[in-house]
Amino acid sequence: MDSKGPSLRPQAGPSGDITQSTEEDSLVDGPLISADALHSAIRREFQPVPTTCPAGLLALLHVLYVVLSTCVALLCVLKFGQEEVCVNILDGVQGDSVIVFGKVFLWVLMLSLSIWMQHHHSRVRSRGYLQFYRQTRWLKQVPFTVHSIGNTLVLSLLAMKLPQNIHIYLLLSILGLELLVAASFLICYTVKVVQFNKERAAPDVSQEDLSHTNSVTASPAETGFRGPTNLEEVVEKQADLIEYLKQHNTLLSKRLLNLTAQH
The missing domain is CATH 1.20.120 (Four Helix Bundle (Hemerythrin (Met), subunit A))
Incomplete structure (x- = not known):
């Protein structure tokens, strides 16, 4: 009994690790929602x-x-x-x-x-x-x-x-x-x-993400502002973007709560 116990544990451990890694790989490498599907859904919601x-x-x-x-x-x-x-x-x-x-x-x-x-x-x-x-x-x-x-x-x-x-x-x-x-x-x-x-x-945020995804393989990502910019315009754009992201996150949270309540 004692000799079989250790022999079973090494077999169970690697098999468990293999199963867990397989599940993680399936989650990571599994089919994700394509960008085209997301943008088509956004266009359907266009007002x-x-x-x-x-x-x-x-x-x-x-x-x-x-x-x-x-x-x-x-x-x-x-x-x-x-x-x-x-x-x-x-x-x-x-x-x-x-x-x-x-x-x-x-x-x-x-x-x-x-x-x-x-x-x-x-x-x-x-x-x-x-x-x-x-x-x-x-x-x-x-x-x-x-x-x-x-x-x-x-x-x-x-x-x-x-x-x-x-x-x-x-x-x-x-x-x-x-x-x-x-x-x-x-x-x-x-x-x-x-x-x-x-x-x-x-x-605008979705368009920038899509353009960044398409161009990330062609050229390395750049950080900061390129070319002469107006500080007031930059601050205004950032404020608009932050306000939009807050409202967007609130909307997504409400949708997630509705889906959770339905299931």
């Missing part, structure tokens, strides 16, 4: 930014407003014919007052659109599309700023009490310049968002 239609519609309304304001200014204020038609349509309201009222209404629409865009872009930022958020930040802010500056100029023009002809020509100049700048930025913004929705790309 487009629904601000293209409101932005395009507002740009169209801005063009229509400037055209109608020009017609009102020429026909009803400067009185280049059709005075009776203007009196019947405007019902006794002065033409320049109608233009100002329309300007206020357009500004309210622009304010609503800015709040709507900021809401959706904040969600895009929280989902990890930091580069897109930074690229479109000024494109969505400039139109509202231009409209606000235009309102200030119109109020200043009304306070000056200039001769009617000069007043109308300056008012139309302000509206035309405002249309040129605001509509251009809205169109550029719409194009950017349409391209973003078509690409349905993965978040």
Whole structure:
């Protein structure tokens, strides 16, 4: 009995080690989820930014407003014919007052659109599309700023009490310049968002991981920043990345708890 005991223990020990190492190898070398499968799953969860239609519609309304304001200014204020038609349509309201009222209404629409865009872009930022958020930040802010500056100029023009002809020509100049700048930025913004929705790309972190995985065999990994960088921009990018990773880890923890509760 004593002679068999030691002979069995050496056999059991190596066999146990072999079994354990085999299981570990199977866990390590087993089939993992491919990067393509992960990115395809991310693309399925992609949520487009629904601000293209409101932005395009507002740009169209801005063009229509400037055209109608020009017609009102020429026909009803400067009185280049059709005075009776203007009196019947405007019902006794002065033409320049109608233009100002329309300007206020357009500004309210622009304010609503800015709040709507900021809401959706904040969600895009929280989902990890930091580069897109930074690229479109000024494109969505400039139109509202231009409209606000235009309102200030119109109020200043009304306070000056200039001769009617000069007043109308300056008012139309302000509206035309405002249309040129605001509509251009809205169109550029719409194009950017349409391209973003078509690409349905993965978040920035996933793209960087994929590019690093593809390039790690071609060149050694580099640490630090390459080329001239702006310190404030680097800090902002890092802050955005940290915030996204925190939210992403929280979401993954919730999903893990849900899966654990289901099993």
